[in-house]
Amino acid sequence: MIELKNVTVKFGSASVLENFALTVSNGEHTALMGPSGSGKTTVLKLIAGQLKPCSGQVKVGAEKISYMFQEPRLIPWLTAEENVNLVLGDSPATLPLAQEWLRRVGLAGAEHKYSSELSGGMRQRVALARALAYNGDLFLFDEPLSSLDKTLADEMLVLIKRYTKGKTVVFVTHSFEQAKQVADSIYVLKK
Amino acid sequence: MNTRSIIRKIVIILFWIGIWAAAAEVMQKSLLLPSPVSVFVRIFELLLIRDFWKITLLSLVRISLGILAAIILGIVLASVTHYSNLLKELLSPVLTVVKVTPVASFIILALIWIGRDNVPIVISGLMVLPVVWNNVSAGLRNIDSTLMEMADIYCIPRHIRYKRIVLPSVMPYFLSAIQTSIGIGWKAGIAAEVLTVPVLSIGKMIYESKMYMETTDLFAWTLVVICISLLIETILMKFVKKLGQKYNSEVSAHD
Numbered sequence: 445m446i447e448l449k450n451v452t453v454k455f456g457s458a459s460v461l462e463n464f465a466l467t468v469s470n471g472e473h474t475a476l477m478g479p480s481g482s483g484k485t486t487v488l489k490l491i492a493g494q495l496k497p498c499s500g501q502v503k504v505g506a507e508k509i510s511y512m513f514q515e516p517r518l519i520p521w522l523t524a525e526e527n528v529n530l531v532l533g534d535s536p537a538t539l540p541l542a543q544e545w546l547r548r549v550g551l552a553g554a555e556h557k558y559s560s561e562l563s564g565g566m567r568q569r570v571a572l573a574r575a576l577a578y579n580g581d582l583f584l585f586d587e588p589l590s591s592l593d594k595t596l597a598d599e600m601l602v603l604i605k606r607y608t609k610g611k612t613v614v615f616v617t618h619s620f621e622q623a624k625q626v627a628d629s630i631y632v633l634k635k
Numbered sequence: 636m637n638t639r640s641i642i643r644k645i646v647i648i649l650f651w652i653g654i655w656a657a658a659a660e661v662m663q664k665s666l667l668l669p670s671p672v673s674v675f676v677r678i679f680e681l682l683l684i685r686d687f688w689k690i691t692l693l694s695l696v697r698i699s700l701g702i703l704a705a706i707i708l709g710i711v712l713a714s715v716t717h718y719s720n721l722l723k724e725l726l727s728p729v730l731t732v733v734k735v736t737p738v739a740s741f742i743i744l745a746l747i748w749i750g751r752d753n754v755p756i757v758i759s760g761l762m763v764l765p766v767v768w769n770n771v772s773a774g775l776r777n778i779d780s781t782l783m784e785m786a787d788i789y790c791i792p793r794h795i796r797y798k799r800i801v802l803p804s805v806m807p808y809f810l811s812a813i814q815t816s817i818g819i820g821w822k823a824g825i826a827a828e829v830l831t832v833p834v835l836s837i838g839k840m841i842y843e844s845k846m847y848m849e850t851t852d853l854f855a856w857t858l859v860v861i862c863i864s865l866l867i868e869t870i871l872m873k874f875v876k877k878l879g880q881k882y883n884s885e886v887s888a889h890d
Contacts, residue, residue, distance in 0.1 A: 492788055494784060508790070511789075515781070517782060517784075517785040519800060530789070534791075534795045534798075574789075578789055
């Protein structure tokens with residue numbers, strides 16, 4: 445269960461969120477939409493505990509969070525499989541599982557590549573594989589399919605739905621189509 | 636290195652030895668400039684003396700000890716000052732003092748405080764310490780915070796974080812410190828030996844050759860110092876390259 449009550453976040457004098465409220469029940473899939481700068485990523489950061497609100501309450505009932513950031517945040521000196529394996533315990537025994545996740549996101553053959561050798565879309569899929577492999581109680585996706593073409597984005601959306609079934613999800617996107625496919629409820633944030 | 640470049644290097648060295656020989660021939664004063672032949676003969680003679688190896692080894696051990704201690708201390712100080720602002724503020728004047736104080740002042744002070752045998756250890760260490768401290772601090776400061784956030788979110792254990800994020804981030808800075816400081820540490824250590832003349836040391840041999848106007852000996856011992864310096868540099872480069880490859884491709888790129 446996620447509950448944000450009367451949350452206000454300010455960066456300097458600029459107010460990003462003001463008296464913002466959001467409730468997501470356990471197992472519910474929620475999409476956040478809105479123009480750039482409306483505070484979607486800020487909401488995810490609040491939920492992940494990376495940001496403290498200036499005022500208001502943030503309650504998150506999850507032990508393990510799978511967060512797919514807006515940028516892939518891959519470790520450049522690790523290969524794709526090592527990046528995924530990192531969240532699985534970084535042991536040789538879990539490497540086949542990391543490889544399996546890469547195969548699921550369509551990256552079979554790219555296991556030994558470094559992020560500098562991958563395209564933007566491939567990096568995003570490695571980050572997706574990492575988030576899904578971690579298998580949190582709560583999934584936070586920040587525009588997870590923004591670098592993918594429509595066909596690939598649809599395939600990844602199917603994957604996200606399959607592996608987050610029964611889990612709480614907050615999905616940030618600019619695409620209404622994606623929000624519709626993934627979410628039980630959609631919030632639209634205004635600037 | 637291919638045969639062609641080896642030959643090229645040998646020819647360059649021979650060229651400069653030739654210049655040296657010509658200059659010695661023109662001057663005809665072995666007290667000021669001995670001929671290369673006499674210097675090489677002297678080195679050969681030295682190699683046959685048992686004390687030569689003892690002296691060289693002791694100088695090497697003494698100075699290496701100082702360098703090694705400085706590397707360890709530099710890493711420890713960089714780590715504690717990175718995580719504690721109070722310690723950073725408290726210890727930063729020490730770093731500044733070590734950096735700006737003339738090495739000769741330190742040699743004299745160390746001579747008074749700790750006795751001549753340990754001065755080269757301290758001096759070589761003092762040359763290496765600020766470089767390692769500074770560079771490792773810079774490496775720690777430049778760790779990508781977004782990667783650390785990612786590690787927080789995914790609850791990556793501390794030891795894996797160190798192995799996979801911290802160490803590879805700091806390694807290029809550390810290796811660069813090693814590359815730049817060890818040669819300086821070695822030379823400063825020899826200088827300290829010359830000024831403090833510990834028993835059985837290269838510095839003492841250089842000092843005595845100056846005292847007795849044995850210029851050939853002075854050249855011979857200087858050449859020994861140069862050869863050891865080159866040897867250390869070669870071994871070090873191999874070590875740095877290997878460590879760079881072990882940790883990440885980024886390290887190799889920084890080399």
